[in-house]
Every structure is written in C-alpha cells, then in structure tokens.
Amino acid sequence: MTAEIVSVGTELLLGQIVDRNAATLGVLFAECGVIHRHRQTVGDNLDRLVEALRFALSRSDLVVTIGGLGPTQDDLTRDGIAAALDDDLVLDEAVVTHLKEVFARRGLAWVESNTRQAMRPRSGSIIPNPNGTAPGLVCRKAGKIVIALPGPVNEFDPMLETSVRSLLEALGGGQVLLSRTLRIAGMGESLVEARLGDLMESQNPTVAPYAKTAEVHLRLTARAVDRIGAIALLDPVEEAIRGRLGDAIYGVDDETLEYAVVTALQKHRATAAVAESCTGGLLGGRLTAVPGSSEVFLGGVIAYANAVKERMLGVPRSILDTDGAVSERCAAAMATGAREAFNSDYALSITGIAGPDGGSDAKPVGLVYLGIATPTGVTVHEQKFRGRRETIRDRAAQYALLLLRRALLERDRRS
C-alpha cells in the first residue's frame, strides 16, 4: 500500500503555517506499515488541487488530503476530490442534521454556507469530527482510496487516533515501524549521549536524541513484521538505557513531566500548591492540564504584585523591602506561605525576572528563584535562564516541576 499526502492551503505555500500535520501523518503511515513516497502541497485553487489529486491517484494507492474542509468559499477539497474521482457531490442529510444540532447547542445562528460542510462525493462516507463542524471523508473508487481530513490541529490529531489509525493499520500490513520516546529531564543532551555510548549505535531499534526545552527526548525506532515483533526489539534496549540513565527518564511517549509529577503525588496521596510570580500561572496551568490532577493539586496564588505576595502568602514586608521580590528569602517565604495557605504537603514557588525589561546588573533578566516547601522544610534554588521572556518562563515552570519530582523520588527512597 503506497500513500501520498496532498496538503491544501494557500497559507502553507505563503509560509504562514508550517505543515506539522503532514509530519504527524507521516509518522502514523510508518507505524502502520504504509509506504509514504510523495507529498504535494497546493493552494486554495480548484484546478491545481484537482491536478495534484489526479497525479497522486495515478501513482499512489491511497491519497490523504489535509485541510480545505471548512465552510468558506476557498475550502475546495470536497469539490476537488469529487472532480478527481469523476464523482458527483451529494448532500449528506445526516451531517446537516448533526451540524444544525451543534449550532443549536452552541447557541449560534445557523448560516446556510455551513451546508457546504455536509457535501460529500457520492462514493464517500463520513469520518466523524468530535472537535469541529467539518467531518472527514473516506472515498473508495476504482481501486483507489482518498481520505480527507480537516486542517486545525485540535481536530486533526484526535481524528487520527479515533478513526484513521485503525483504517491505515487495515490497509498497511507487511512491515511495521514502531517508535518509542523516552523523556529525560535534568540531564543535558551531551551527558545523555556520553552515558549511552555504544547504545547510540544500535541499528534496530535506532536511538536518536532530540533536544527540547529543558528536556531531552530519546526516540527508539524498531522495524519488524508486526507490532509485537517491534516491541520485542524495543523493550531490551529501553531496559539497557534505563540502566544507564535511571531516574533522569521521567516518562515515555506522551507522558509529560507534569503527568509524572501528578502521578507521583497520587501514588503518595500527597497534595501540592503553587505560588507563582514571573510565570503568572504557567506552572498551575501545566499541573492542571493532567486529567485527575484535582485529586492532588489544591490550587495556587498568582502573586504578581508585591502586595499579593504579602497579603495572600504572608511574605514579610521586611523581605520585600530589603531583599526584594526576586530573592532567595522571598522564594522561601512564598513556598512556605503557599504550603500554609493551602494546607498542602508540598508547595512550589517561582519568583524571577522574565524580561525583556526589569533586569539590572545585580538581578539580570533570566534570574529566577525557585522554592519548594515539603513536610521536612523549605529549600530554594537560584537559576539563571537564557532566552526570551517566553523561554525563561517555560524553563522556570519546567524546573519547578523537576524540583517536586525529585522530592517525591526522595520520598520513594525513604519509604
């Protein structure tokens, strides 16, 4: 089974959008043993879209389009597929009914142009879109298959998992490429590589490091006849890597650092709270991104103004006057204050200078104090993060999560 992607959208050609959906789908092709040899990108132009689809159908068994399924006049993918398959467009009443329900539920006025989204080639069937109005399509005609998927990431990604993966697995067969990502925090890329040494030369699975913000991801990719065989290749190499990196590996595949932290808190039936200044809620936002975090995360104070640090976290005015808000003692007082205010087992605090303004020689942009209050006391870490405001804030939140994870690992060792 050979597959080809046709990405649709003038914004892609103008470079206003980077085509990450095509990469995501490329990974899925590999995982399902579908051979991916060509990709085309065209703008919102019917003639060129039809030309691209016909060319793709002439050399590939499966063509997957991304984008152009919206309600507007420049959403032409449905029309293009019908033309390329010499098929006609029909109105799918079931979709119309569904769309009208969605609009009603959202309290939005029904606009007739939305019926465009209910059109499909006669040979096509609907792929449900749980997160948007534009459904996907699967068309089978003359031994060829065309799948159409919407462009918005929050619609595209879930549809891959709920519908497209099983479809492709059925079409694939033969060889399977399976990847597993080991997520590492608190250890730099070069040290990771040094520790792994010969393991980096492994051929099947291959082992490739990717540097992320304050993390390193190791991608193991195995080639085998089926999923079971690939897993049998991945497992021993993962075990060997864990033997060399130990606790630095906090998660696998999509397990984020916040997920690891929330899971560890749940395991210990421990609770946490946060006190954030320069991150302004990013840390709480990441912890609460984890489903079920409400069991262990009580809440936090976004203490942006000094008065808030004083009033809601009990930071002594004397510390703010003498050491200032960005100081070791303030971070300690914020963590202790949050732990008391929320009556939690653990509390994290972050206070620093995210920039671009507000820095000085004594306290440059990027200087951040991170505190952690535990049942056994409070400790503060000084960090100097590089980068733009956004990066400094991300690194600070990441580092705070790392502190809590370490405290919980320590608790594991003691118990």
Next chain:
Amino acid sequence: MTAEIVSVGTELLLGQIVDRNAATLGVLFAECGVIHRHRQTVGDNLDRLVEALRFALSRSDLVVTIGGLGPTQDDLTRDGIAAALDDDLVLDEAVVTHLKEVFARRGLAWVESNTRQAMRPRSGSIIPNPNGTAPGLVCRKAGKIVIALPGPVNEFDPMLETSVRSLLEALGGGQVLLSRTLRIAGMGESLVEARLGDLMESQNPTVAPYAKTAEVHLRLTARAVDRIGAIALLDPVEEAIRGRLGDAIYGVDDETLEYAVVTALQKHRATAAVAESCTGGLLGGRLTAVPGSSEVFLGGVIAYANAVKERMLGVPRSILDTDGAVSERCAAAMATGAREAFNSDYALSITGIAGPDGGSDAKPVGLVYLGIATPTGVTVHEQKFRGRRETIRDRAAQYALLLLRRALLERDRRS
C-alpha cells in the same frame, strides 16, 4: 515568475522532521513577489527525485530544492538536478580547495567522500554556505532556473538572507506581496464571511479567513510594485472590513488577544485579577505573557479545590453545597471575591468541567461558567465548549479575555 519547492529527505516523509524550511522560503517568495503555487516532498531516492524535478520544471519557471546536498551516498540532489536538466556533473576545483581549507581549519582529516559536495551540474554556479560544507547551487538552462539549498536550519536560514533574497528579488520582477492579518474574536468564521460578503471576492488584496481556536484570522494579501503600493492597497480594504466587523477585530498581525486586553487596561490605568478553577492558571499565564503586564495585572487565585474557593475567594459554603462549584452563582462569587481580595478594578472567574471525567447529564464536560466583576457589578456567562480537555481550557481562557475586552470597550464608549 512562478516558483516551486522540492523538499528532499526521507525523514520528511517519515515525519521525523517538520518542514519549516519550506515555510520560511514560502514567506521569502511572497516578500519578493515570486508566485508560489506548488510544493513537492520526496525521499532520498534518485528516480523519484528526478521525476519530481522534471514535473516541477514542466510547470514552474523556478525550482528550489531543499536538502540532500550532504556528503553521504543518500544525498542525491546534485545528481537529481543534473539528470532533470539533462546536464552532466562536473567537479568544481574551487569548491574542493575551499572544502580542504575548511577541514584543515577545523583540524579534521580530509575524507574523499567530501568531493561529492564539490560536484555541480555544468550549467550551475555556486552559492556560498558560510555555516557548512555543502554549498548551494544556481543552475540556469533552457529558460529554467534551479536553486539548490542545504537542509540544516543553521545553514539554510543565513543563505536565504546572504544570497537567495537578492536573487529572488531580481527574479520577482519588481513585484512584492504584502500580507496583513486582522484578528477576530467572538464571531464565527461563517458569520465573518457573511458580514464581509463581496469583500471576500477582492482580488488585490485577496481576503482569506483562517479559523483558529475561538478566533478567526483574516489575511489580506496585496500584490504591488513596492511595499508602499501594497500598503496603499491594504489600507482601504482593512477600513472597509472594520466598517463591517467593528469591535470584533481585536488586533493586527502578531497582536494577541491578551496583548489587546493588557493594552486596553494600561490605557484606562485599570487593574485586573483572575480566579481560575478549571483553567488552573492558563488565563493568568496568558495575561502575564505580555511584557509590561505587571503594570495592570495584580495576580490571581488558582482555586482548584472547593476549600480554596471558600477560604481565599470567600465563596459562601452554601453556594458550593447547593449549586456546586460549577455554577453561575459560584462564578459570580469567585469574580466578586477576587476583585475584593486583590482590590482590582476588574476580576475574571472561570469554573467548569474540562473533562475527560467529572461530567454528568446536568453538568456535562465542557460546561463552563465565566464571571466578570467590574466597578459597576458582576455578570456571569454560561458556555458549553466542545473538544478535548486542552481545547475546553483554551476556549475558556480565550472567552474570559473576550469578556474583559468587551467591558473595556464599553468603558471606551461611556467615556
């Protein structure tokens, strides 16, 4: 002058790399007035590369390849271009000399395979690569132009600026394409289109809508002989669009909704605070992402646990017991409580069910109550957001920002 990109690399098809170089080049095409209609992506396979290049040359005046210029056996772009142009490969002695100097300077042993990087089609000339060993190429034959650029970002980006931009400007024929994005919140894509009507048919500038999470972006793109001329085309159309969409347009180009809100607060010398339950800090995180937000944003309470809503925001226990935490009255009490606790002019509250668990028939996943307390009172809005936990949280934070923006616009009208 029509141009086409051919991205080369099996890693692109496998999705191991996202093709951001193609997007970067797409932007440059637009800036130089080069018309970009097609993009192809192929793996490291000579036959398919030659096929893609021949097809590109058959319909485009200019073809730019990205990647496949390295020293290894699977770097085939030079060979592919020569074949597609019916040209032969010759060794460029000047490049050999340069490469040997580079290796000597870096103290590296000369490897004969590097002479591959000194090969070029006879019709080609060299584009210097200041940051790598693989030079770029410009080939002119039979009225067609082929440019070859290396894939690594740290080599690709500088070469665009040092050499390729001037080349494209010359080829672009004194035409520039200038884009301007009008950012719209609180109005659906189909309604935006209905309001704009005939303006959507505008040819120069073109007007294209893009749906984002709880936003619509309208991209105006003008073609003119120079930047001034393009601006002269954009301005009246923007004015006409503003006449029909009014306040729904909150920003231009990179101005985010949080930026618009912070700016409006600064203009009114007004302060704001937040009380977040299901968003857990996302709203504060977005507001504090804006440099200078500390002037107007005092802070917030991440009130995840009910006890926190009660203790830190003064939500009456009776409301939590009778209506529950996800209720209109709780949202109102949270907003009022935050406004008092932080002594701010405005306070936003968010309480809802982000899922995936915790929903019921009476209170389904996606049900969110958003409150805003202002100097003139408190109002609460009930919303039912669709999508995954992440999307529901993003939409809730977005809607809260919209509420504050509307309140500040109202204040404009009164003053």
